[in-house]
Amino acid sequence: MVRILLVAPPGAGKGTQGALIATHFSIPHIATGDLLRDHVARDTRLGRAVRDRLSRGELVPDEIVLDMVSVAIAEAKANDGGYVLDGMPRNIAQARALYEIGRSLDMTANVALHLKADDEELVRRLLARAALEGRSDDTEPVIRRRLALYHEVTHPIVGWYASRGILVSVDAVRPVERVARQILTALEAMRPLVDHVPEHARRSIDLTGLGAAFGQS
Numbered sequence: 001m002v003r004i005l006l007v008a009p010p011g012a013g014k015g016t017q018g019a020l021i022a023t024h025f026s027i028p029h030i031a032t033g034d035l036l037r038d039h040v041a042r043d044t045r046l047g048r049a050v051r052d053r054l055s056r057g058e059l060v061p062d063e064i065v066l067d068m069v070s071v072a073i074a075e076a077k078a079n080d081g082g083y084v085l086d087g088m089p090r091n092i093a094q095a096r097a098l099y100e101i102g103r104s105l106d107m108t109a110n111v112a113l114h115l116k117a118d119d120e121e122l123v124r125r126l127l128a129r130a131a132l133e134g135r136s137d138d139t140e141p142v143i144r145r146r147l148a149l150y151h152e153v154t155h156p157i158v159g160w161y162a163s164r165g166i167l168v169s170v171d172a173v174r175p176v177e178r179v180a181r182q183i184l185t186a187l188e189a190m191r192p193l194v195d196h197v198p199e200h201a202r203r204s205i206d207l208t209g210l211g212a213a214f215g216q217s
């Protein structure tokens with residue numbers, strides 16, 4: 001079963017690609033940002049505790065997301081055992097904790113999918129989305145803060161997944177359907193292997209230079 005972590009800066013298309021991957025493989029799409037925003041919308045105790053941090057673009061405390069995600073991964077195990085996790089881990093501590101949760105449930109991720117995009121493109125996309133969706137964290141100063149946090153604390157985990165041999169990097173600065181086609185092609189090609197080849201025998205895959213082969217215009 002494919003168990004995928006999405007590691008990407010805000011605006012790279014984690015949510016969109018996560019949903020497409022989930023539909024394609026019939027696996028649950030666990031999106032930490034969506035779960036948190038849902039708590040805020042329902043005005044739960046957890047929602048009230050995280051609302052201000054979300055609006056400022058700060059991370060919420062690790063324990064909160066780890067609790068939510070452990071429950072979701074246990075549920076995924078009870079179903080078919082696959083998942084696509086979107087929005088977590090966001091720092092090294094979360095990456096380690098998630099690995100422990102995965103090990104205890106025999107549900108560690110077998111692919112870390114990294115969506116790559118430059119900051120100017122990301123700011124442009126997020127400002128365009130702000131006009132449509134009105135998310136409280138899609139204002140320019142907050143977008144800049146989220147990007148800075150990504151570079152500071154989230155991006156370093158990409159190297160950790162590369163050294164575990166489970167990293168797949170994709171260039172996300174292309175139309176949604178082209179990015180999706182490249183991701184699904186790579187995941188389909190890997191699918192027969194993920195349950196059989198031990199991590200230490202795996203190699204990371206960098207598809208960011210392969211745009212033309214996937215119809216880059």
Ligand code: ADP
Binds near residue numbers: 011033054059060089
């Ligand atoms: P984006 O990637 O565009 O920032 P998300 O929906 O993934 O959007 O996350 C929105 C916000 O939710 C983050 O800015 C942060 O406040 C909070 N959040 C989501 N996932 C985590 C996490 N794993 N750890 C801490 N905070 C998180």
